[in-house]
Amino acid sequence: MLAAGVLGISSSLLKKVAEAGAGAVVTKSIGLEPCIGYPNPTVVNINFGLLNAMGLANPGIKAFSKDIAELKRLKIPVIVSIFASNESDFAKLAKETEKAGATALELNVSCPHIQGVSQICQDTDLLFEIIKSVKASVKIPVFTKISPNVTDISTVAKAAEDAGSDAVTAINTIRAMAIDTETGRPILSNKIGGLSGPAIRPIAVRCVYEISKVLKIPIIGCGGVSSWKDALELILAGATAVQIGTALKNGRLNIFREVVSGLKNYLEEKEYTGVKDIIGLSHKY
Numbered sequence: 001m002l003a004a005g006v007l008g009i010s011s012s013l014l015k016k017v018a019e020a021g022a023g024a025v026v027t028k029s030i031g032l033e034p035c036i037g038y039p040n041p042t043v044v045n046i047n048f049g050l051l052n053a054m055g056l057a058n059p060g061i062k063a064f065s066k067d068i069a070e071l072k073r074l075k076i077p078v079i080v081s082i083f084a085s086n087e088s089d090f091a092k093l094a095k096e097t098e099k100a101g102a103t104a105l106e107l108n109v110s111c112p113h114i115q116g117v118s119q120i121c122q123d124t125d126l127l128f129e130i131i132k133s134v135k136a137s138v139k140i141p142v143f144t145k146i147s148p149n150v151t152d153i154s155t156v157a158k159a160a161e162d163a164g165s166d167a168v169t170a171i172n173t174i175r176a177m178a179i180d181t182e183t184g185r186p187i188l189s190n191k192i193g194g195l196s197g198p199a200i201r202p203i204a205v206r207c208v209y210e211i212s213k214v215l216k217i218p219i220i221g222c223g224g225v226s227s228w229k230d231a232l233e234l235i236l237a238g239a240t241a242v243q244i245g246t247a248l249k250n251g252r253l254n255i256f257r258e259v260v261s262g263l264k265n266y267l268e269e270k271e272y273t274g275v276k277d278i279i280g281l282s283h284k285y
Contacts, residue, residue, distance in 0.1 A: 001022060001023060001024040001025065001026055001079070001220065001241060001242070001243045001244070002014070002017045002022050002024070002025040002026055002243065002244065002245070002248075003026055003222050003243035003244055003245030004026040004027065004028060004029055004081035004106060004108065004145070004243075004245075005028050005029065005052075005054075005081075005245060006028075006245040006246070006248050006249075007248060008025065008026060008027040008028040008081075009027070009028045009058070009059075010067055011066075011067040011068075011070040011071050014027065014067075014071055014074075014078070015071070015074065016253065017253065017256075018074045018075075018076050020253035020254065020256050020257070021254075021256035021257040021260065022076065022244075022256045023076060023241070023256075023260075024076050024077040024078075024079060024103075024241075025071075025074070025076065025077075025078055025079065026079045026080075026081055026106055026243065027064075027067075027068075027078070027079070027080045027081055028058060028081065029056050029058060029081040029082065029083045029108040029111070030058050030059075030060070030061050030064050030080060030081065030082055030083070030093075030097070031056065031058055031060060031061070031082070031083055031084060031093065032060065032061055032084065032089055032092065032093050032096075033060045034058065034059050034060035034063065035055065035056055035057055035058055035060070036055075036057055037054050037055030037056060037057025037058075038053055038054065038055035038057075038188075038189050038190045039189045040189060041187055041188055041189055042054045042055070042188065042189065042190075042193075044178045044187050044188060044193070045249075046178065046197075046199075048197060048198050048199040049195060049196050049197020049198055049199045049200065049224070049246055050195070050196050050197050050246050050249060051176055051177070051178055051187075051188065051193045051194070051195050051196075052173070052188075052193050052194055052196070053113040053188045053189070053190035053191075053192065053193035053194065055113070055114065055190065056083060056108075056111060056114055056117070061082075061093055061096045061097060061100070062096075064100075065096070065097075065099075065100035068080060068097070068100040068101050068102055069100060069101050071101070072101045077103040077104060078101075078102060078103045079102065079103060079104045079105065079106050079143065080097045080100075080102040080104075080105055080106070081105075081106040081107075081108050081145070082094060082097055082105055082106070082107060082108065083107075083108040083109075083111065083114070083117055084117075085116030085117060085120075086116075086130075087126075087129050087130050087133045088133070090107065090130050090133060090134050091133045091134055091136070091137040092137075094134045094137045094138045094142075095137050095138060097138075098137075098138040098139070098140050102140060103140065103141075104140050104141040104142070104143060104166075105134065105138065105140060105141070105142050105143065106143045106144075106145055106169060107130070107131065107134065107142065107143065107144045107145060107165075108145055108172075109121050109127060109130065109144060109145065109146070109147075110145055110146055110147030110149070110171075110172040111172065111173075111194065112147065112149055112172065112173055112174065112175040112192070112193075112194045113175070113190055113192050113193050113194055118147070118149070118175075121146055121147040121149070121150055121156050122147075122149075122150055124155060124156060124159040127144075127156065127159050127160065127163070128159050128160075128162065128163040129163075130163075131144055131160055131163035131164060131165050132163045132164060135163070135164040135165075141166040141167070142164070142165055142166050143165065143166060143167040143168065143169050143220065144160040144165040144167075144168050144169065145168075145169040145170075145172050145222075146160060146168055146169065146170055146171065146172065146211075147171065147172050148170075148171040148172070148174055148200075148203055148204075148207055149174060149175050153170070153171075153207050153210060153211055154210050154211050154213070154214050157170070157211035157214065157215055158211075158214050158215065161215050161216065161217050165217065166217060166218075167217050167218040167219065167220055167240075168211065168215065168217060168218075168219050168220070169219075169220040169222055169243065170204065170207045170208050170211060170219060170220070170221065170222065170223075170239075171200070171203065171204050171207050171208075171222060171223050172194065172222075173193075173194025173195055173196045173200070174194065174195045174196075174200050174203065175192055175193075175194065175195075176192070176193060176194065176195035177191055177192050177193060178193075196223070196224070196245060196246040197224055197226075197246040197247075198224045198226060198246075199224065200223045200224045201223055201224025201225065201230055201233075202224075203223065204221060204222060204223025204224060204234065205221075205223075205233050205234060205237050206237075207223075208221045208234055208237040208238050208239050209237040209238060209282065209283075211238070212237065212238025212239075212280050212283070213238075213283070218240035218241065219238055219239045219240055220239060220240065220241045220242070220243055221234030221235070221237070221238075221239030221241070221242045221243070222242070222243035222245070224246070225242055225243070225244045225247060225259070226244075226246075226247035226255070227258070227259070227262070228258060228259045228260075228261070228262025228263050228266070229262070231244075231259045231262075231263060232262075232263060232266060232278075235263075235275065235278055235279055236278060236279075236280070236281050236282045237280070237282055238279065238280040238282075238283070239279070240279055242259070244256065244259070263275065
């Protein structure tokens with residue numbers, strides 16, 4: 001899948017991703033109202049990934065509904081990432097998104113640099129009530145994207161499952177920052193941002209491995225995937241599906257087909273009948 005936050009702000013970009021071979025697309029996180037996000041600088045390109053604090057800039061669900069409607073023509077699932085800071089707004093937003101034509105929802109309850117959103121995963125009672133309210137408001141599947149910036153991610157994942165989440169996406173970006181050594185100033189305008197890319201892949205693998213021990217619902221692995229072997233590692237840890245984001249930063253749309261081809265060859269060489277044979281395989285050792 002395409003991960004949220006990358007090439008997901010318009011129907012035209014999402015169509016290109018679908019044509020490039022993605023099995024599903026996740027939009028950029030959308031809120032009830034338009035948001036311009038943080039002022040520049042919002043992205044720092046580092047040698048092992050990206051550090052960003054965009055501020056969840058988005059056109060709002062009313063405007064984005066037109067893009068969702070256009071995406072109905074795609075032959076793959078269109079998962080809309082949504083965010084809010086409270087239970088009632090999440091439920092209202094979920095209803096409007098379903099009405100617009102989304103295949104499924106991904107609840108962004110873990111953006112590390114937005115006040116009111118980053119704290120949700122740290123309060124399992126609040127997380128439970130939000131998911132429960134959203135599930136009562138819509139009929140389409142609901143995925144919950146959880147944060148690694150917590151004491152025990154397994155407890156967070158279990159709360160999501162108990163509340164009725166149909167799947168869990170793990171993980172969101174990791175709180176981080178960068179400082180200009182010439183001036184001594186934090187580079188991002190928000191100072192704190194979210195780290196993505198190859199540097200966080202081992203953390204994502206660990207998180208997927210841990211939560212797969214306690215969950216019965218599917219896990220969508222996300223974090224630092226830039227090759228088929230990276231995707232394979234998340235699947236072996238317990239992921240049923242994999243999302244790709246930062247690896248696309250240089251226009252590398254062919255990565256979706258590369259990953260699928262690599263996994264297919266691996267399964268054939270190992271004489272497995274399908275991906276299901278290797279989901280969570282590392283747990284047997």
